[in-house]
Amino acid sequence: MKKNVLIIGAGGVAHVVAHKCAQNNDVLGDLHIASRTKSKCEEIIAGVHEKGAMKIDRAFTAHHVDATDSEAVADLIRETGTQIVINVGTAFVNMHVLDACITTGAAYIDTAIHEEPDKVCETPPWYANYEWKRRDQCTEEGVTAILGAGFDPGVVNAYARFAIDQMDEVKSIDIVDINAGSHGKYFATNFDPEINFREFTGTVYYWEDQTWKELSMFESGHTWDLPVVGPSKAYQSGHDEVHSLAVNYPHADVRFWMGFGDHYINVFTVLKNIGLLSEQPVTTAEGQEVIPLKVVKACLPDPASLAPNYTGNTCIGDLVKGVKDGKEIELFVYNVADHKEAYEEVGSQGISYTAGVPPVAAAMLVATGEWDTKTMRNVEELDPKPFFTLLDRIGLSTRVLKGGLGGEDMAWTDYAS
Amino acid sequence: MKKNVLIIGAGGVAHVVAHKCAQNNDVLGDLHIASRTKSKCEEIIAGVHEKGAMKIDRAFTAHHVDATDSEAVADLIRETGTQIVINVGTAFVNMHVLDACITTGAAYIDTAIHEEPDKVCETPPWYANYEWKRRDQCTEEGVTAILGAGFDPGVVNAYARFAIDQMDEVKSIDIVDINAGSHGKYFATNFDPEINFREFTGTVYYWEDQTWKELSMFESGHTWDLPVVGPSKAYQSGHDEVHSLAVNYPHADVRFWMGFGDHYINVFTVLKNIGLLSEQPVTTAEGQEVIPLKVVKACLPDPASLAPNYTGNTCIGDLVKGVKDGKEIELFVYNVADHKEAYEEVGSQGISYTAGVPPVAAAMLVATGEWDTKTMRNVEELDPKPFFTLLDRIGLSTRVLKGGLGGEDMAWTDYAS
DSSP states (O other): OOOOEEOOOOSHHHHHHHHHHHHHHHHOOOEEEEEEEEHHHHHHHHHHOOOOOOOOSOOEEEEEEETHHHHHHHHHHHHHHOOOEEOEEEEEEHHHHHHHHHHHTOOEEEESOOOOOOOSSSSSSSGGTTTTGHHHHHHHHOOHHHOOBBTTBBBBHHHHHHHHHHEEEEEEEEEEEOOOOBBBBBOOOOOHHHHHHHEEEEEEEETTTTEEEEEESSEEEEEETOOOTTEEEEOOOOHHHHHHHHSSTTTTTEEEEEEEOOHHHHHHHHHHHTTTTOOOOOOTTTEEEOOOHHHHHHHHHHHGGGGGGGGEEEEEEEEEEEEEEOOOOOOOEEEHHHEEHHHHHSOOOOHHHHHHHHHHHHHHHHTTTTTTOOOOOGGGGGGGGHHHHHHHHHHHHOEEESSSSSSSSHHHHHHOO | OOEEEEOOSSSSHHHHHHHHHHHHHHOOOOEEEEOHHHHHHHHHHHHHHHHHHHHSSSOOOEEETTOOOHHHHHHHHHHHTTTTEOOOOOOGGGGHHHHHHHHHOOOEEEOOOEEEEEEEEOSSGGGTGGGGHHHHHHHTTTTEEOOBTTTTHHHHHHHHHHHHTTEEEEEEEEEEEEEBOOSSSSOOOOOOHHHHHHHHSEEEEEEEEEEEEOTTSSSSSEEEEEETTTEEEEOOOOHHHHHHHHHTTTTTTEEEEEOHHHHHHHHHHHHHHTTTTTTSSSETTOOOOOHHHHHHHHOOOOOGGGGGBBBSSSEEEEEEEEEEEEEEEEEEEEEEEEHHHHHHHHOHHHHHHHHHHHHHHHHHHHHHHTTTSSSSSGGGGSHHHHHHHHHHHTTTOEEETTTTTTEEEEHHHHHHO
């Protein structure tokens, strides 16, 4: 049994994590939130109290921390008596926070892979470049580290595991992420533009025929006809979960598909071709050194600001094909989330909501011991059922199309063998 | 008779001005070129010598000057014995250089209207906001100032004057600027991106029915079938010459049309809507204050770098409609320039060439006394014939379609009454 949670980060996802932790603080204990800008943490806590989200009367405290300073994070973990860290800061801080957890023995949970600011899209599998190098150390020290426990990566890894558990053999895993919502702005990204664009400027790696293959972004497109959101064009994209699923299920093809409208693609293409998505500095005529991507980020709407007017749904799921009892079978395991409902509950848009609820479910499973692994794990290496049960209860229900897309629609509990 | 020329600026147009001054230094005397970066001036002079462009053996000297410092410019004019200043620096320095000319008595020639860095698109007529406020002073001091003596504004003002001189009454002046050249880059502007985009981010003012009217950019489009370049889509744009022609010919409608391909419009629209063409600073997440437009400029190709691979032609001309001897008549007065020929002659692309040759012709007319007005003048207020004669000789020939577009094609000398 572990308790007392430290949330690292104060962006849109951290906001959701804070609300969900508060709603479950009977399980999670004292809550802390820390970021470079303490006032943002204080605003989040004020919002939690405004919504009356605290289940029981316990502490929720704001702190300042530079999360790239591992020592400072470790000190904060010790001072606050934290036993579970939910890291939803920028992807650049992961390894520093993980090291602080290893030093102090706290459990570590994150929602996205570590990135170095000056590198885009390293060699696959991505986890092997950073996180997995600490796996043996976690095992030796008995430190629990749950990697990629957001929605995608995260819930979709559990969807894959759940579907594969129903089969004798898995042939392919296609993860499809469609946001059919509308924010009413000319252009906006649903999470940090810097991280969003970095996802799509590099090589698209996918796993097929037991080898890594490469595409350029928007090279491979397919229209998927999904529940609720209907036919949606999506493109193969580089994404974290491909890099663990391919290693854990090397005989399956593993692909990730992200939905993009023509407008998004056009804006992205213009910005990229001009060089405005570059993380390498340019020098203006006046001699100022500037990283173009950071200026684009400064010009775009804050993803959190989209929430009040966001309407429509997201549908994210895994189409898993395999063999059972000698016959080919297909399952589509998925969730549909509503932007407006998310805003009404926690004041966030649906993308932040789907990313922020799962790490809280993971933290609760660590707290109760079910996922307290004492080593480093990706989500598909853990039992998905208690995770789905918790997600159903705290806001993200799991459903299954038996027979794949267009198949019979049922709750996962009705399908589970 | 005036002599000794100081060129202000060291960009693409200054490069052409330098070459053309050198080719005519028997008329113009000693040459000087000054900019914020003296090394750029030295490079231009080295290029002039490489091409063997100096007609006679006289001085051509590089200087450093901050052209926003009127005193410093005045000192340089005195030290160099300059009697004619050709200002082809950024449009932000015009008034400072003009003031230096008024102080010292040197003649002033520019190619674009003054702009303040923090203002876009002020109230019409634009010349009345800055330059024309010095007109009385020029008259009193006997200082020659020729405003807007590039191609457009400049030659097109002379085209209008020439056509109107053939008529009893003018009804309308439509200036059409088509660049049908290809530079082979994803996207580039043909002159300073900062000035280029500023032209199109504000209100489009035009003069119709004896009043100023307003449009948004790309609101009013028309396909013009022009000599050599063929049918070309152009859009009403805000442009300097409309603001003097409307005042000088208040009974005529005056419009300016700039050719744009769909690709240019798409890129422009994306950048503008995101806020990347703004001249107002934004603050990055790291706290750096940056003007987005300056970053876009830093990312785009240097206009001068386009020259070696630029192919195709420009066609710029005036369709002037009016009445002569009781009958309606139309004339299209125009020039066609070839990017490749421009590069071979002076190492520049065609847009810089067409902008840089005319102020040198104007300087020669000031030197010989024909345009030494001892007051401030826009180009349509001056006799166009000696200007055309010189332009014919130094690289930009004037032609006329009698009857307007699709009419009989002839040299201006054959048409002139």
